[in-house]
Amino acid sequence: MTTTNIEALVRPNIRRLTPYSSARSEYKGRADIFLDANENPFENGLNRYPDPLQWAVKERISAIKHVPVSQIALGNGSDEVIDLLIRIFCEPGEDHIITLPPTYGMYQVSADIANVPVKKVPLLPGFQPDVDGILAAADQHSKILFLCSPNNPTANSLDAGAIQQLIGQFPGIVAIDEAYIDFADQPSFTEQLATASNLVVMQTFSKAWGLAGIRLGMIFASEEIIGYFNKVKPPYNVNELTQRAALEALQKETDYEEKLQTIIDQRGQLTSALDQLDFVQLIYPSDANFVLAKVDEPQKLYHYLTERGIIVRDRSKVLMCEGCLRFTVGTPDENEQLMAALKTFEN
Numbered sequence: 001m002t003t004t005n006i007e008a009l010v011r012p013n014i015r016r017l018t019p020y021s022s023a024r025s026e027y028k029g030r031a032d033i034f035l036d037a038n039e040n041p042f043e044n045g046l047n048r049y050p051d052p053l054q055w056a057v058k059e060r061i062s063a064i065k066h067v068p069v070s071q072i073a074l075g076n077g078s079d080e081v082i083d084l085l086i087r088i089f090c091e092p093g094e095d096h097i098i099t100l101p102p103t104y105g106m107y108q109v110s111a112d113i114a115n116v117p118v119k120k121v122p123l124l125p126g127f128q129p130d131v132d133g134i135l136a137a138a139d140q141h142s143k144i145l146f147l148c149s150p151n152n153p154t155a156n157s158l159d160a161g162a163i164q165q166l167i168g169q170f171p172g173i174v175a176i177d178e179a180y181i182d183f184a185d186q187p188s189f190t191e192q193l194a195t196a197s198n199l200v201v202m203q204t205f206s207k208a209w210g211l212a213g214i215r216l217g218m219i220f221a222s223e224e225i226i227g228y229f230n231k232v233k234p235p236y237n238v239n240e241l242t243q244r245a246a247l248e249a250l251q252k253e254t255d256y257e258e259k260l261q262t263i264i265d266q267r268g269q270l271t272s273a274l275d276q277l278d279f280v281q282l283i284y285p286s287d288a289n290f291v292l293a294k295v296d297e298p299q300k301l302y303h304y305l306t307e308r309g310i311i312v313r314d315r316s317k318v319l320m321c322e323g324c325l326r327f328t329v330g331t332p333d334e335n336e337q338l339m340a341a342l343k344t345f346e347n
Contacts, residue, residue: 002168004198006224009143009172011091014232022235025052050240053230057243060250065203067190067220073229076237078179078204078217081229082146083110085200085219088228089143089173090116097144098137100129102153102318104177107146122319127154127284129162135169143172150180153315153326155286157186167196173225175200182208182260183267184287190220197222207289208260209249214242263289267329273339274327279347281323290328296347298325308341 007015023037040047054074062069075081090097092115099107100123111118119142121133134145145166149158167174176189178201190201201220206212216238219229249256267286274280274293279301282294295301298316302325305312313326330338 002196002198004173006197006222006228009089009198010228011087011089014088014228017231019231020235022049022052024049025235046240048240049236050238050243052235054238054243057238057246057250060247061218064250064253065188065190065220067193070223071193071220071226073219073221073226073233074238075217075219075233077206077215078177078202079106079110080233080237081202081217081219082106082175082177083113084229084232085144085173085175086110086114086116088232090114092116095141095143097146098134098142099146100134100148102127102151102315102320103146103148104152104179123151123154127151127156127320128159129166131162131165134166138171140171142170145170145172145174146177147174148177148179150178150184150287152179152288153290153292153313153318153321153324155180155284155288155290155292157184157287160186163189164192167192167199170198173198173200175202177202179204179207180288183264183289186287193220193222197224200225205246205249208263209256210259211245211249214245216242216246262332263329266332266335267291270327270329270335270339273335274342277342277345279345290326292321292324292326294323295325296323298323300347301325301345304345305338305341310338310341312338 027036037049039049057074058069058072061072075084086097096117096119097107097111098119098121101120108118119137121130121137124130147158147163150156151158178188181188181203188201189199193199203218205214205216271283271291274283274291279296280293281296284292298314302312302314315321315324315326
């Protein structure tokens with residue numbers, strides 16, 4: 001079991017912070033007349049403030065993810081979760097985070113906005129963590145280690161044993177970004193929350209649940225960390241429409257599972273089809289809803305596809321992804337159109 005003094009990692013001003021107390025957080029019971037929040041009284045379905053702690057959504061998530069409600073918080077997308085974690089734990093100009101490039105770019109952006117330095121320990125060949133390098137780079141000011149698994153943009157899952165070692169030995173918070181975990185065979189690290197007090201797991205509604213437009217991210221952590229998150233977040237950070245859309249989707253698990261399986265099946269077909277093309281040099285293993293492939297003349301191929309109305313992601317200038325394009329798995333029809341276009345490409 002990994003026991004970390006979380007309070008000692010939190011910024012002193014955050015420990016002392018008196019959070020904003022909203023009308024909806026002060027009175028939680030039932031009533032016929034609400035005259036406490038200066039809302040417009042005329043009912044239109046959206047004239048009242050939303051639940052500041054999103055209890056109904058979290059209760060449904062809890063049932064699906066098997067994590068207690070007290071260990072769940074929600075953000076305005078995972079980007080807000082990342083931002084708040086940095087603001088809770090990192091003293092600007094003094095503490096730092098550690099990232100493992102190539103990885104998701106918002107860790108760097110959120111740190112830059114907060115004036116928090118970033119130490120970078122590149123992934124090893126095969127896109128796996130350099131555990132010794134990470135631990136050597138860490139010191140008492142290393143407040144958060146961000147691990148993206150499955151990783152974006154490389155699509156692979158990070159080695160579970162390496163992650164486990166880092167949870168046990170890293171001196172700060174280990175934040176695992178599991179935005180693509182639904183597409184992977186490996187289990188979520190939410191299963192280890194009970195034995196690792198410094199562990200934070202992030203997930204999202206944007207990928208497998210197909211709700212990128214509502215901007216809803218999930219954070220799973222100890223009750224202590226969740227308490228700080230709720231203390232710092234804006235009082236109504238998740239709006240009423242987002243909560244309704246999430247609840248509606250969470251009631252349709254069969255639809256979610258069917259579409260998830262279709263994407264996984266299509267990922268296999270896309271990988272096989274790409275493997276038949278002469279200009280595709282290498283296809284990296286994928287545990288996500290996208291495939292990273294090294295190709296001849298990536299920029300020429302990228303522009304060739306855009307001219308045909310097909311947009312993929314050029315990752316050829318990203319560290320360790322030289323020559324690579326990233327192909328999101330589309331619908332069966334979209335993937336057929338992509339492959340038809342690729343078969344006519346001449347490099």
